[in-house]
Amino acid sequence: MNDGKYQIMLVDDHTLFRNGLRMLLNNFNNFKIVAEASNGKEFLELLDTTPVDVVLLDIAMPEMDGIEAAQLALKKYPNLKIITLSMYGEEDYYFKMVSAGVKGFLLKNSDITEVCNAIESVIEGGSFFSKELLFNLVSNLKSSSESHKLDTELSERELEILILICKGYSNQEIGEQLFISKRTVDKHRANILAKTNCKNTANLVVFAIKNKLVEF
Amino acid sequence: MNDGKYQIMLVDDHTLFRNGLRMLLNNFNNFKIVAEASNGKEFLELLDTTPVDVVLLDIAMPEMDGIEAAQLALKKYPNLKIITLSMYGEEDYYFKMVSAGVKGFLLKNSDITEVCNAIESVIEGGSFFSKELLFNLVSNLKSSSESHKLDTELSERELEILILICKGYSNQEIGEQLFISKRTVDKHRANILAKTNCKNTANLVVFAIKNKLVEF
DNA sequence: TCACTCATAAGTATTTATACTTATCAAATA
DNA sequence: TATTTGATAAGTATAAATACTTATGAGTGA
Numbered sequence: 324m325n326d327g328k329y330q331i332m333l334v335d336d337h338t339l340f341r342n343g344l345r346m347l348l349n350n351f352n353n354f355k356i357v358a359e360a361s362n363g364k365e366f367l368e369l370l371d372t373t374p375v376d377v378v379l380l381d382i383a384m385p386e387m388d389g390i391e392a393a394q395l396a397l398k399k400y401p402n403l404k405i406i407t408l409s410m411y412g413e414e415d416y417y418f419k420m421v422s423a424g425v426k427g428f429l430l431k432n433s434d435i436t437e438v439c440n441a442i443e444s445v446i447e448g449g450s451f452f453s454k455e456l457l458f459n460l461v462s463n464l465k466s467s468s469e470s471h472k473l474d475t476e477l478s479e480r481e482l483e484i485l486i487l488i489c490k491g492y493s494n495q496e497i498g499e500q501l502f503i504s505k506r507t508v509d510k511h512r513a514n515i516l517a518k519t520n521c522k523n524t525a526n527l528v529v530f531a532i533k534n535k536l537v538e539f
Numbered sequence: 540m541n542d543g544k545y546q547i548m549l550v551d552d553h554t555l556f557r558n559g560l561r562m563l564l565n566n567f568n569n570f571k572i573v574a575e576a577s578n579g580k581e582f583l584e585l586l587d588t589t590p591v592d593v594v595l596l597d598i599a600m601p602e603m604d605g606i607e608a609a610q611l612a613l614k615k616y617p618n619l620k621i622i623t624l625s626m627y628g629e630e631d632y633y634f635k636m637v638s639a640g641v642k643g644f645l646l647k648n649s650d651i652t653e654v655c656n657a658i659e660s661v662i663e664g665g666s667f668f669s670k671e672l673l674f675n676l677v678s679n680l681k682s683s684s685e686s687h688k689l690d691t692e693l694s695e696r697e698l699e700i701l702i703l704i705c706k707g708y709s710n711q712e713i714g715e716q717l718f719i720s721k722r723t724v725d726k727h728r729a730n731i732l733a734k735t736n737c738k739n740t741a742n743l744v745v746f747a748i749k750n751k752l753v754e755f
Numbered sequence: 756t757c758a759c760t761c762a763t764a765a766g767t768a769t770t771t772a773t774a775c776t777t778a779t780c781a782a783a784t785a
Numbered sequence: 786t787a788t789t790t791g792a793t794a795a796g797t798a799t800a801a802a803t804a805c806t807t808a809t810g811a812g813t814g815a
Contacts, residue, residue, distance in 0.1 A: 344676050364693055383635075397784095403600055419608055425799085428810080438618045451667070467634070478790085478791060478792085479791095480791075480792065480793095481791090488741055489741055489745065490741070491737075491738050491739050491742040491745075493739070493770085493771065493772090494771070494772075495770090495771080503792080503793065503794085504793075504794060504811095505795090506794060506795055506796090507792075507793055507794060507795090509771095509772075509773080510792090510793085510795095511792085512772080512773085513772095513773070513774075516773085519806095521799095522707050523704070523707050523709070523740070523772085523773090524739070524740040524741050524772085525704055525707045525740050525741075525743075525744050526707040527741075528740075528741050528744035529705065529707075529744060529747060529748075530746060530754055532744075532745075538747055539745050545778080692760085694760085694761065695761095696761075696762065697761095700770055709800085709801065709802090710801070710802075711801080719763065719764085720763075720764055720765080721764070721801095722763090722764060722766090723763055723764060723765090724762085724764095724789090725801095725802075725803080726762090726763085727762085727763095728802080728803085728806075729802095729803070729805095732808085739771095739802085739803090740802085
């Protein structure tokens, strides 16, 4: 690699942000920003002419956003090391990015040390998640963990029926599926409502989802 | 600290696992396992007599599990650095652990290098998440990211009513809350069912949760 | 202005759900 | 053995939801 420095490409639609980050990164001897793009299209074109070690890629951009750009880039260059830059609250996109093969995730309010660590980490073949992001991710598990295991003691039959209720079957249909009378399903349903302290179907479905009795 | 090595406490109910990990860690010059416990209670008692730098704490244990133990320990010693050890599939507990103040998370199938990195990282005041865990966490966002923005075009009023339906209110009650007739709510509900391709309340609740229109 | 959507209201008929009840039988359990 | 629990079934009555229908006024946009 060119004069022993790692080649970095910076993709972000805000010129000011690019300039700032370039200044900060160029202070480190082992990195050099050799290319910049302001949107996904430009980035993909540039990629064909300018080989780089690591790409720092913004997620929210005009023309073509970082997600699509990353997917296309990694399709063409599967070994490309991409680190995404995102704002707080864009956690929803991480799954797509991981699927596409992105190696690192930085929040834009990370400090420069974290950026360097991330670059080094992905160059060494690892991955990097910014600390704030990690805690966001874990915090997102809140609802599932808090509600888990509050399980009420439903019998197997009741559980079976509850699941069918959640799938949208009427008591009549449930009776047919289980080869029992609709009236029996009525009774089971009433028992389930009582046991779960639910008032109606809507409550039941929420209960079942909270307690992970059904997928959604 | 005693002969320049970091003092580690190891808490796990499996003797074999403790022995193995002790051997592995003692190969590194900078660590020393100075205390071991086989459950949460033992761990808490030991903590009062044996000061350590870092605790490696199993989550699934008899008597008192790692979650409760970590909460109690950190209440008494807020600066204690705890790294939890868990099996794949126990992600649900991470939120509680983060809330309690646990600094690191390792999967039990991590390699020893990762364990060392985690210990060093938390000693330096940082945090550590094992790589496999990270990808599990991000993958768990799957359902939310995939289902997001499949939004159907519901009017504001319809959305308002859908949310009340999910909370378990009957059409009568919804009418009373919104100062409109029950029949109007009937009509809105029918329109919502049509727009969302739902058949009944159960389907509606699942739809709303999938599309993040309601908390659960 | 005309067309369109939205929120509102209402009628009729049918289907479901819910709240009460009682009852039988089998299996598990004390 | 006696008791309890779970699954089954059913009757009666009310409440709610659903599928159809029509209609009016407010607001939006071409």
